Amino acid sequence: MKLKFTFLSLLTSLLLAFSYPNFIQKDIVIFTSFFIWFAYIPLFYVILNTSSVKESFIYAFISSCFFYLLALYWIIFVKPMGLFAYLAWFSLSTIYLALLFSLSIALTKYFYNKYKIDFLISLPILITFYEYLREWLFSGFPLLTPCQSQYNNTFFIQILKITGTYGANFFIICINLILLKIFILKEKITIKKLENIIFVILFILLFIFIIISNFETKTEKENFIVGILQSNNDQSVTWNEDYKQKTFQIYKNLIFNIKDKIPDLIIWPETGYPGILNLEKDGAKKITKLYYGVNSYQLVGSDKAVINKKGDIDYYNAAFLINPYGKIIDDYEKYHLVPFGEYIPFHNLFPFIDKVVRRYNYISFQSGKKLNQLKFKDIKTGALICYDSMFPEISRNFILNGADFLSHLSYETWYGNSCASAQIFTNLTLRAVENNVYIARCVEAGISGIINNKGKIIYKTKLFEQTSFTYKMYYEKKKNFTFYTRFGNWFIYVILIIFIIILIIRGKNVNSHK
Numbered sequence: 435m436k437l438k439f440t441f442l443s444l445l446t447s448l449l450l451a452f453s454y455p456n457f458i459q460k461d462i463v464i465f466t467s468f469f470i471w472f473a474y475i476p477l478f479y480v481i482l483n484t485s486s487v488k489e490s491f492i493y494a495f496i497s498s499c500f501f502y503l504l505a506l507y508w509i510i511f512v513k514p515m516g517l518f519a520y521l522a523w524f525s526l527s528t529i530y531l532a533l534l535f536s537l538s539i540a541l542t543k544y545f546y547n548k549y550k551i552d553f554l555i556s557l558p559i560l561i562t563f564y565e566y567l568r569e570w571l572f573s574g575f576p577l578l579t580p581c582q583s584q585y586n587n588t589f590f591i592q593i594l595k596i597t598g599t600y601g602a603n604f605f606i607i608c609i610n611l612i613l614l615k616i617f618i619l620k621e622k623i624t625i626k627k628l629e630n631i632i633f634v635i636l637f638i639l640l641f642i643f644i645i646i647s648n649f650e651t652k653t654e655k656e657n658f659i660v661g662i663l664q665s666n667n668d669q670s671v672t673w674n675e676d677y678k679q680k681t682f683q684i685y686k687n688l689i690f691n692i693k694d695k696i697p698d699l700i701i702w703p704e705t706g707y708p709g710i711l712n713l714e715k716d717g718a719k720k721i722t723k724l725y726y727g728v729n730s731y732q733l734v735g736s737d738k739a740v741i742n743k744k745g746d747i748d749y750y751n752a753a754f755l756i757n758p759y760g761k762i763i764d765d766y767e768k769y770h771l772v773p774f775g776e777y778i779p780f781h782n783l784f785p786f787i788d789k790v791v792r793r794y795n796y797i798s799f800q801s802g803k804k805l806n807q808l809k810f811k812d813i814k815t816g817a818l819i820c821y822d823s824m825f826p827e828i829s830r831n832f833i834l835n836g837a838d839f840l841s842h843l844s845y846e847t848w849y850g851n852s853c854a855s856a857q858i859f860t861n862l863t864l865r866a867v868e869n870n871v872y873i874a875r876c877v878e879a880g881i882s883g884i885i886n887n888k889g890k891i892i893y894k895t896k897l898f899e900q901t902s903f904t905y906k907m908y909y910e911k912k913k914n915f916t917f918y919t920r921f922g923n924w925f926i927y928v929i930l931i932i933f934i935i936i937l938i939i940r941g942k943n944v945n946s947h948k
Contacts, residue, residue, distance in 0.1 A: 435492065439484070442476035443493045447500035449473035453583040455856035457507060462856045462881060462891055463586075470583040474610040477539075479618060482553060487543045494539035495532055502527035505578055508852035526575065531568065538564040549940035554615070555629040558607040558636075559933045565603050566926045569825065573773045576824050577861055580606040585860040588888050592647035593640065594867040595916040597925040598826055604929065605640045608633070628939065632932060654911045658813055659904050661697035661730070663688045665706060666879045666900035668847055673708045681708045686724045688902035693725065695904040698811055700725070700732045703878035704751070704820050704843040707736035711754050712762065719760030731810035732756045733817060735843045738767065748800045753817040753843055755808040764809065767802030768819040769828055807837040813909065818865075820844045823858070826923075829865040833919050838909035840865060840873045846880035855880030855897060863889040870916050872907045 453470040455462065480493045509523035542556040569576040581602030584590050593602050615621045625631050665684050689700065711717045711734065721732055738752035751768040805828060807814040816832025816839075823829070823842050832840060842862055846855045859881050866873045867889035876882050883894035884905045895901055 435489075439480045439493055440496060442480050443497035444500055446473055446475075446477035446497045447504065449476075450501045451504040454505060454578055455853035455860060456505065457853060460851070460853040460856055460897065462859055462883075462894060467583045467586060470580055470606055471609050472613055474607065475614045475618065478553070478557065478610060478614050481539060481543060481557075482614075482619070484543070487540050487547065490543035491536050491540035495536040498532035498535040499528050502531045502578075505857075508849040508854035508857075511850035511852055511854075512848045514848075530572065531575065534568055534571070535561075535564055545937070545940075549937065549944055551936060551940055552627060552629040552633075554611055554623070554633045555936065556933070557611060558604045558633075559929045561607050562600050562604045562926060563930060566600060566923070573770075574825065576826075577857060579603055579861075582861050582864060585863040585889060585891075588890050589648060590644060591864065591867050591889050593644045594864055594889075595647045595870060595918055596643045597640070598868055598918045598923055599864060600923060600926040600929075601640055601643060604636070604925070605644075608637050608640075612637075629936060632936070636929070636932075651914065653914060655908045656813075656911050657906050657908050658698040658811070659695060660874045660884075660907050661689075661692045661695065661700040661902065661904045662874060662876045662882050662884075662895075663700065663702050663706070663902045664877060664879070664882045664895050664899060665703065666898055667706075669705060669708070669845065669878070678708045682720070682724070684900070688900075689724050692902045692904050697730050697904050698813070699815070700730050701841055701843065701874055701876040702732065702734040703876045703882075704735040704753075704845040705737060706843075706876075706878060707734050707754075709736065710739045710749075711736035711752075712738050712740075712765070716760075718754070718756045718762050721756055722758065722760035729758045731758065733808065733815070733841060733843070735819065735845075738765065749798075750802065751799050751819055752802075753808070753819055753841075755810060757810075764806070766806055766808060766817045766819070768799070768822060769802045769805060770822050770825055771799055771801045772821045805831045805835060807832060807835055814838050815841045818842045823862050823865060826865065826868055829869055830919055830922060833869040833871060833913075833915070836913075837871075838913070839871050839907055840869075842873060842875040844875070844880060845878040847878055849880075851897065859883065859891070859894075863891065868916065868918050870910075870914075870919075872909065874905070874907060 449469045450473045452466040453473055455464055477497045481490050484490050506523060506527055510519045512519045538560040542553055542560050545551040545556055546553060565579050568574060579599055581591060581599050591602060615623055623630060625634055663685060665688060667681055667684065721734060734754045734756060736752060736754055738750040740748050742748045752765050754762050754765045757763050807816050814837045816837035818829065818840055829840055849855065855877065859875065862873060862875060863885050866885045866887055870887045872887055873885040879898050881894055881897055884892050886892050893905055
């Protein structure tokens with residue numbers, strides 16, 4: 435390995451790490467998010483100047499390992515996991531994320547060496563495909579995508595209304611390559627080669643999409659008031675009667691602070707209710723009494739237990755909708771569970787899990803089977819619970835099913851005084867833009883807030899602040915779906931088809947010259 439190439443690979447790692455909330459800038463407001471527009475240049479320079487697939491893989495692996503280890507350091511803060519937290523942090527960063535990214539880079543070198551497919555088209559397509567893979571492969575972990583870094587660049591991220599995250603990711607990689615070619619390598623981007631023609635067409639098309647997506651269509655809007663309760667409770671204790679009483683007193687005080695605003699909906703955080711709400715007699719009425727009889731609905735995070743057909747008990751991480759009269763009128767069961775946190779493959783091999791998922795002597799939750807919206811006062815919400823928010827398809831299907839806005843219930847105490855909550859929050863802004871909806875975020879002990887339909891964070895709390903607030907939310911009376919909401923991940927399929935066509939053409943040319 436060359437020292438210069440190693441240094442450049444690590445430089446990309448640092449630039450990428452500081453493109454997102456990080457170990458220095460732990461809040462949602464960071465001043466280095468623009469780094470993403472040139473962060474990949476050092477690594478791309480290395481890839482273009484190495485000769486073998488193996489070398490490309492090694493340098494990409496070094497770069498991506500260091501980036502993900504830096505960016506995801508907060509995983510080691512999950513204290514109940516003990517030493518296994520370090521194993522989870524290392525495995526996710528290296529074996530899963532870095533390995534997949536490095537393979538995508540190695541493929542670009544392979545296709546160049548064998549078929550002479552220009553990096554100008556292969557790098558954006560294959561890196562974008564990597565981002566697509568990690569959305570679902572092995573349960574998925576789509577945090578810290580390139581476009582997430584631009585959550586505060588509201589003009590640019592409007593493109594998500596058309597292409598979803600993949601068009602934005604592709605465009606960012608393109609900018610890095612253009613800057614590398616023009617200013618570092620001093621090359622001209624000609625349109626003589628097939629790949630270059632396609633690259634220019636796609637780049638111009640995406641640029642047009644950015645402009646078009648910023649045009650507003652005037653629609654009739656309704657409003658309502660939402661209340662958010664951030665209790666700053668620590669749930670890593672035994673849920674005994676004393677803990678329950680203390681928890682209820684905290685929520686009583688938080689609700690009292692916002693009662694004069696008369697919110698239409700009050701949102702509790704994920705597992706905010708310390709128990710199994712659907713099994714506890716008068717549990718919902720106790721919650722309603724906290725609000726002194728004012729006409730508000732409440733969306734409460736709680737565990738749920740159901741007896742299945744075999745006579746066994748299935749447990750769910752759920753959100754219950756309670757009407758002003760203390761009756762549970764609907765609920766949503768978390769759709770996408772956290773692997774090794776909420777459901778455990780071969781959990782008998784991982785004794786630390788008993789501490790992480792401590793409830794009532796059960797280990798794994800069951801995942802929900804449907805994305806049902808919850809209705810109050812003729813308004814419908816999709817209740818994203820924690821990990822649900824990372825996956826665009828979940829939010830998209832909530833909106834397609836009729837949700838007027840999204841609620842995000844989360845518990846992020848595990849991650850301590852780190853940038854984890856800010857990273858999760860900023861990723862959530864993408865869901866608002868993709869579907870052109872407001873989002874109310876309620877966290878037990880992280881950063882809660884409100885996101886408007888343009889992806890702008892218009893209100894936020896402080897990390898580990900015990901507080902409650904209200905905010906006026908808006909939704910379209912007659913819903914106009916965005917292009918992305920209607921057609922989903924069409925962009926990734928288009929560029930993959932394009933790449934396959936290029937591969938076939940280049941393959942035929944290579945064979946004809948043998």
